[in-house]
Amino acid sequence: MKKFLFLISAVLISATNIFAQSPESFKYQAVVRDGNGATINNSSIGIQMTILQGSMTGTAVYTETFAPTTNGFGLVNLEIGTGTTTDNFSAIDWANGPYYIKTAVDYSGGTTYTDLGTSQLVSVPYALYATSAGNVPQNTSDLNNDSGFITDPNDADSDPSNEIQIIVSADAGNYITAGTDGGALITNLDDGDWTVSGSDQYSTVTGNVGIGTTTPSEKLEVVGIVELSLSPGDEMVILNDDVWTHGSGDQDFGDGGDHFMVASRQSSFESAGIYGDGDHVTIWSPGDGAPGQPAALLYVNDEDSYDGGTDSDPFNNTALKAYLNTAGNWVAASDRNRKENIVQLEGSLDKLVELNGYSYNFKLAPEELEKGDQPVTSYGVIAQEVYEVFPELVDVAEDGSHYVCYTEFIPIIIESVKEQQSEMEEVKTELEEVKQENEILKAQLKAFEERLKALEAEK
Structure with missing residues (x-):
């Protein structure tokens, strides 16, 4: 059987002047629960309220009905005195009590009410009495x-x-x-x-401000998802989670412990963001391309090249330096109009042959060894050796660490191949000349042999 748990949470006078007239209503709150104590949420019910005078079985001086809908917590809010009735709430003589209120409910939302009990209206409702306060100035x-x-x-x-x-x-x-x-x-x-x-x-x-927490540890601590939006479909989401809701289904980025996600969402299928946890960082993008630019998953711009006085395009004025195209390849800016002091490389082959290629493993940090990470075999050069031949290709940090820009080997290799090809062409020409000379010598030798045979025959 269902139960109706009712609470008079606040009794307020709706009259404008407590000293001038009788009030028209008072507020009544109730929580509807089933036989197991669970609240009955978001349901239409019927309620009959009766005010009895004198005792719990006294005379009914006022009866009214309501057809409310419980909220998400099973709560209904009523104003006694404003329901459907043929009685006169203002005619109740509150000084001639005591008064009791009887509650009856139809859980189906109809008018077949079940009596759920009666309780006394104690001190608070008697504040409703105004007309009997005759000795108040x-x-x-x-x-x-x-x-x-x-x-x-x-x-x-x-x-x-x-x-x-x-x-x-x-x-x-x-x-x-x-x-x-x-x-x-x-x-x-x-x-x-x-x-x-x-x-x-x-x-x-x-101090600190907390939302969703009573013990904030930072200037602003939010327990829950933070969503910032100018309008629907134009929003940014910040959340501490590893699952992103996508139109094709939830995307679970991993289980690397504490995680963060910052993303923008244009629609359920159009979003971009960055995710990070204790294992990795992931960036995702629709790859549709910025206005007027090649389609790309990621753009890298130099903020120093921005010129708002010229235009508001963040990619103009040589700002765009590189991008990751939709095939997963890095593409670098290389327009002639961006360059000056252009000088063709010379002698690249002689320098390149001074370098050596190696296979090697990068040393693992103690923490990586503890985790059981295995070394990976790589191929490359030694930065210190490159610095001796091509210092422009090496960056050196304050602590002495050397870093090589491998992509800048490409023009060196191009020129080296060209130089090697030129040398090969020269060798080919020389071989052709030797071949011709050899043919001449063979012809001369053959003529000599024939003359020698003729001389022997004359003897």
């Missing part, structure tokens, strides 16, 4: 010379309508002003944590 003049309380509320100004109107709190600048019509205005309830300045808001708190 209705204006400030009634308070004059009221023995034992206020003898003279006049503040000595010329306006008698503003007496006893401002209640100041202990916090400077916070106060409640009572209006002459019985209303109230709460002003400047600022605890100093946040300050509103025009359309801006800022905090002067010197």
Whole structure:
């Protein structure tokens, strides 16, 4: 069987002036649960509320019905006095109590109600009674010379309508002003944590701010996903996760421990981002290409080349230095218009033959050895040897570490091959000349042999 757990969480007077008229309603909160104690969420139900006078089985002075829908927590909010009824809520004489409230529910949303019990309306609802408060003064003049309380509320100004109107709190600048019509205005309830300045808001708190946590360890700590967007379909997501929601299905980037992901999402199938964890870093991109540029997965720009005074294109003015094309190859800028002091290489072959190629393993760090990583065989050169022949191809750090730019060997190899080809052409020409000379000598030898035979025959 289902149960209806009801709570009177807040009883508020809906009347404008508590001293002038009877109220029209009070608030009532309830949580609907099934027989197992689970809340009944997002469901339409029917509720009948009855106010009884005198006892739990007393006279029904007011009956009304509601057809609310529970929220995601099984909660319903009612205002007793505003439901469907033929009775008069304002006619209830709250001074002639006690009063009880009976609850009945139809879980199917109909009007076949099941009685769930009755409880007494205790002190809070009796604040609803206003008309019986006859000994409460209705204006400030009634308070004059009221023995034992206020003898003279006049503040000595010329306006008698503003007496006893401002209640100041202990916090400077916070106060409640009572209006002459019985209303109230709460002003400047600022605890100093946040300050509103025009359309801006800022905090002067010197500690940390937490969202989703009560113990932030940084200036701003968020437990959960952070999403920044200008409009739907134009958003950036920051999350501590290894799964990215994609139109083709979730993409799980790995299990390398603590991870991060920063990504932009144009649609479920169009996104770009970077993921990192304790094992690796992964970059993904649609590869569609920037406006006016070759299609690429990744562009590398030099910010020093930006010139907003010329145009707002971040790829112009020689800013684009390289990109990773959709085939997975690096493409470098090499336009003649970007270059100056162009000099063709000479003597590359003689220098290149001074270098040696090697196979080797890079030394592993202790942590890598502990993890069981295995050395990988690589092919390359020794930077120190290259520096002796082609110093322009080597960078040297302050600690003495040497780094080689392998791609710049390409023009050296090109010129070396050309030089070698030229030498081969020369050798080929020389061989051709030797061949011709050899043919001449063979002809001469043959003629000599024939003459020698003729001489022998004459003897």
